[in-house]
Amino acid sequence: MMNLNKYLVLVILVLVPKFFMAxxxxxxxxxxxxxxxxxxxxxxxxxxxxxxxxxxxxxxxxxxxxxxxxxxxxxxxxxxxxxxxxxxxxxxxxxxxxxxxxxxxxxxxxxxxxxxxxxxxxxxADTRASHYMSSKDYLNFIELQSGKFDLIKLGINSKDSDYAPSFTNQGTLVFASSRFGNPMVKTLHEWNEMRFLDLFSSEIGEENELTKPTKLKGRINTKFHESSTTFSKDGKTMYFTRNNYTKRKLKTNAAGTTLLKLYKATLEGDKWTNIEELPFNGDEYSVAHPALSADGTVLYFASDMPGSKGLSDLYKVAVHEDGSYGTPESLGDLINTEGRETFPYISDSGRLYFASDGHVGLGGLDVFIAVPEGNGFSVPYNVGRPVNGPEDDFSFVLDEGTKIGYFASNRDGGQGNDDIYSFKQIEELITSCKQYVKGTILDAADGAVIPDAEVVLLDENNQEIQRTVSNTFGEYRFDIECETLYIVRALKDTYKPSEKRLTTDKVLEFTHDLPITIEKGGLSEKEAVEGDDLAKLLALSPIYFDLDKSKIRRDAEVELQKIIAALKEYPQLKIDVRSHTDSRGTDAYNLYLSDRRAKSTIAYIIKKGGIDPSRITGRGYGETALINSCTNGTPCSKEEHQLNRRSEFILVK
Structure with missing residues (x-):
């Protein structure tokens, strides 16, 4: 037994190295x-x-x-x-x-x-991470975006790969397919073991029925890949993607891999000829998937050329009248991520559709839309289901006149590896960042809803944007913009004005819930006489200043907005602003400081509230009216001293 164990150990010691070497x-x-x-x-x-x-x-x-x-x-x-x-x-x-x-x-x-x-x-620092963090409720947005397309069954797909549909602008659809390979010659692409792609066309019938596909004629199709095309308006110029195969010579990069390049061809009769390689191609990077602007002056494409942000970025290049080209330019960080941006398409209205796995979606490549904005494009928006799903969805094209379009997907239920799907657009897509604010106006004492309260939406400069009245359930609602500061104010007779600040973010189609409570009181319920402090009548929080400062603090702005609201509500009111300091510092300096504070307060009310200057007077009182025992030389806490740094609003009429 001992010898057998030793033998087994020896066998294992011999076999294990051989196993791992193999x-x-x-x-x-x-x-x-x-x-x-x-x-x-x-x-x-x-x-x-x-x-x-x-x-x-x-x-x-x-x-x-x-x-x-x-x-x-x-x-x-x-x-x-x-x-x-x-x-x-x-x-x-x-x-x-x-x-x-x-x-x-x-x-x-x-x-x-x-x-x-x-x-x-x-x-x-990764833009894919920032896109996710700013769109964490992306599933909710995609649901809102979904249902805007009806899918239409097509009969042109094969058991192989079919994708990259494009319009010739002459009533024909061109697409790439690996069908019809010669059964006697098994030339397979190593990447996915599919036959190499050729270009096919189908006529688009009156009911958008597609005829039986036929190969493009001329010197277009080779024994290597041809795919993704775009056409001039007259249909006589085509840009297309092909493996790095020019003049019957196949080239590879330094690692021995054949990449992709863009080519141009012209139509003579019914044959494509005059094939030429575009000058901004390279042997060490891919350039693919062209898309031509409606006027033919800009060519868009995908590439991983030097300077690209991700696995593939979207670029544009000017097409000059003499047939020359400008310098390729990246579409920038709003569009490109560290992932894959590919298969661009430019609609007649200039909208950019493209596929990406770097922007937040449902899985794999999703289709996105970005609208023209300035010299570039807006942030992209996922086009939703049923175009997008958990698998790869890409090469989206749309005729904005008929609202008929096509895209490709490798989703379950298809006929081959990739299939082409048709659709009819039935609703407009969401292509701007919109948000909403809603809430209920409530009584601060018992939480009862308050109907017929005026609710005012103001911008950060206190300028009114919109006004509404709460319904029988005390509810209000406003449409608002993303990444903007707002003030929402509630007004009601016999109640004190109340308001809340709201800063929106970049989350698409988000609704902010902002209830506002208001208290019984207000000037219309109290007998106000000259000498009363408006701040006390409105139960405002004290208007405090930082030590040795006269600048209006953020917390004080909210309270001053209430003073402004009261002055607007009661045009007959006039006030005297009285500013005070604590006892630290000399008497003369404190008098000077408090006068600055009074002027700062008055200036804020006049400028931000648009109040007539004749309705406001005021001056500083230094440390002459302390409200506690913190006089010169008396030890007091910071909090006790702060109580004396205040402004009062005394009614003078």
Missing amino acids: QERQLEKADLKFKRYAFIDARKIYLDVAESGYSSSDLYKKLGDSYYFNGELEDASKWYERLLSEYEQEVGTEYLFRYAQSLKSVQRYDESDRIMEKFNALTN
Whole structure:
């Protein structure tokens, strides 16, 4: 028995190194394929290694990536989950993001949000994190945005990959497809083991029915990829994407990978010819997915060229009348993220539609819209369901005249790897940041609702924007703008004016709940006589100043707004502003300081409230009217001294 145990130990000692050496050789082979983006071939090897019991963070990362970058997010989530579970300390932030995206594909949104919270904590400078933090109720917004398109069944899809639809502007739809490959020649793209893509066209019928697809004629289609096209208004100029294959020469980057370039072709008769490569292409980066502006003067595209923010960014370049091009310009940080922005489309009205996994969505690539704003575009807005879903949704195009459009998706229920879907737009999309404020006016004493109260919406300068009356349930509501400061004021006879400040944020379609309580009282209920302090009649908080300062404090502004409201409510009132200091400092300096405070208070009421200067007088009294025993030399706390730094509002009429 002893000898048998020793034999077993020896066998294990011999076999274990051989086992792991074999796995290492397999991984090296797979890594070479992975670096060429040959994810499918690499995946087979990685899976074999994993099923043999070998594990590492690198193995799980590459397995997850092999699914993630082919749009198979549900499978990607399983390997990323194992990565986080077994190698949490070795997980980079980019894998947190990919895991969060993958979780959305199986609609595990709460878990995805928790991962994004962690992603944000580790990457405060990442725009994907800031987009998430500013849109944490994104599911609510997407629900509001959803239902604005009706999907239409198409009969042009194949069992292979069909995507990137575009209008020729001459009644034809052109798209990319890997169908109709020669069965005798198995030329497969290493990345996803699909046949290489060619360009096809279908005529658009009267009822938007599409005819049987046929290949584009001319020297367009090659044995490599052609995809994503855009056309001039007359349909005679086409920009398209192709592998780096020019004049029958295939080129690769330094790592041996064939990337993508943009090409231009012209139509002669029914054939595409005069194919030329665009001058801003490069062998070390991809340029793809063109979109031409309605007037043909600007070409938009996706690229990872030097200076790009993420895996692919959106760019634009001027197209000059002589056929030359300007210098490519990034669409900027509102559009581009550290993720993928791709497949741009410019509608006739200049709206930008594009696909992204860097902006907050439902999973994978989602379609977004950004409207023209200044010299660029607004923040992007998710277009909602049914265009977007948990999988990849992309290459969106829309005829704004007919409201008919097309997009591609790898969602469940399709015929092939990617399918083209048609839609009819039935409602306008939300394309601006809007918020709302609502609330109930309540009695401060017993919480009873107060109907027929005037509710006033003011800007930060106390200028009235809008006014309404609370309904029978005491409710009010205003439409407001994002990232703006407001004051909401409630007024009612026999009640004191009351108001609240509200600063909005960037959350789309958010409703702020702002109840306002008001107290019984007010000038109309009390007999006010000359010499009364208006601040006491209104039960205001004291108007305090900081030590040795005359500037109006933020907390004092709210109280002064109430004084302004009272002066507007009762135009016959006149007041005398009396400002006081504490006993610290010389008597002469305190007199000077208090006079500055009185003038500062008067100036605020006149300027911010638009009150006639003839209705307000005032001066400083220094330390001559202390309200406690904190005289010169008497030890007092800061709080006791502060009680003397005040302003009073004495009725003079």
